[in-house]
Amino acid sequence: MNLAMIGDRIVEGNQLGPEYLDRGLYFGDGVYEVLRSYQGRIFALEDHLARFARSMHEVGIHEPDIGQIRQRILRIFGQAGLPNAKIYFHLTRGSEPRNHTPRKGLLPNFFMTIGPAPDSTKDKAQGVAVSTFPDWRWKRCDIKSLNLLPNVLARMDAEKKGCAEAILVNEAGEITEGSGSAFFAIDAKRNELITRPLGHEILPSITRQHVIRAAQGSDLKVVERTLTPADAAGLDELFLAVTTKDIVPVIRFDGQHIRDGKPGFLTKFLIDRFAALVCQDEKTKTPAS
């Protein structure tokens, strides 16, 4: 007899709903995205959808099509009525009794939530502290998958140290990115905005891409190169780039103050440029819903 146990409760195996048989739960066999809106507009929706399509392709999940996902996003966004919303969605390979090899014809599970975007005013004004942690992640961090245990363990370590984010350091002693953010440094003397080049070791961050766009046309020159923790701690300004908060200044790195321990001038300059870019995109786009 097939049985299952949920906590202390035994049920018949064939009574389990699809939520208990989700390959997302058994294997992290799925991909996800996080979006946010500013003043009633979803920012960079098409960029996120394009990345999601790539993630789906890389893990071999072939439906639903992106048009259907876009419609679902616009529908829930319209219904929620939140001008500044955070939207999370994932797609798993589907539900079936646990087996590494998926059954042919399995239907994927789509799941989405929407709620208010976090208020990042304080983080932006005061900056945050970060600490380093070994990058234990898999070799395909360019895929935005549900396999996030190493990110969680890194973040738990950061929290223990009173830090808001963990900066991951690979076996070569190089910074890859944050556990849930891209990582940037500024060399003020050289007017350089420094971030790691894209590759399998980091997520092709949409916010990273728009930070680079925000820097374009300014005196800041974008330089894609790797940094060690010692390099980073010795530079003039550091910040994180993340969808839900865009740019967050880093004021302490592994316990060491960055310059005077206050958000840097050029970081604030980029925060303003980013806000202007969001505003500009709003004006040039057709209504979101």
Next chain:
Amino acid sequence: MNLAMIGDRIVEGNQLGPEYLDRGLYFGDGVYEVLRSYQGRIFALEDHLARFARSMHEVGIHEPDIGQIRQRILRIFGQAGLPNAKIYFHLTRGSEPRNHTPRKGLLPNFFMTIGPAPDSTKDKAQGVAVSTFPDWRWKRCDIKSLNLLPNVLARMDAEKKGCAEAILVNEAGEITEGSGSAFFAIDAKRNELITRPLGHEILPSITRQHVIRAAQGSDLKVVERTLTPADAAGLDELFLAVTTKDIVPVIRFDGQHIRDGKPGFLTKFLIDRFAALVCQDEKTKTPAS
């Protein structure tokens, strides 16, 4: 307003049950075990519980205690009435709105299934084909976690090639283990049973440990060393070790026959020794339930 969408259905966010808020689903934030019974006895239960306790410790999940988990296993095993059962269980950090940093005091979610163990008679008699795939997994494969997407992708690749298992090969060009099994080779001339030494790159497989125990007292000398795919394909016998099927002969490796393409003599010898060891353990243990 907080909303959620399950497939095409929109629900209020606060109506989501804990199964939709499981950190196991969002992050693969949990650990698991697979057990099997032979003739009414769970094999190596205490070994699996000890490994599970270690996995829990490594990811910082501190409850329930192992005694309680043992009781649950014995309870469902007793109720199922399956002499040859496969038992799967996992423990996730708990359910809450998605956030990398877990809330203090979160209660873990325990989930278990039991059903008939797969019949491995044919695989044991005929052997299986395997193919290699890059080892994309994280750097802590010694933790039996729910982050198994690279294992799934490897297995899907193997299936496409008509193979039963993927043998993972790291960036150094060495075999680590199978996507869901330990990997062994036999050098018949030297009477060597070869398997990779334990470390962060592989799971401390319980079946591996009992295969080594089965070889003890025979002429086969256990040698812990790394093998390349070329090494493996040139050796006399290969096999997989996995809880649900114990020893499964490998007869084809990346399309190449191993010797005459039939299960090897020494592998069959170990299958018999393993069966004897299971039988012996049954006799010396107190009743399981």
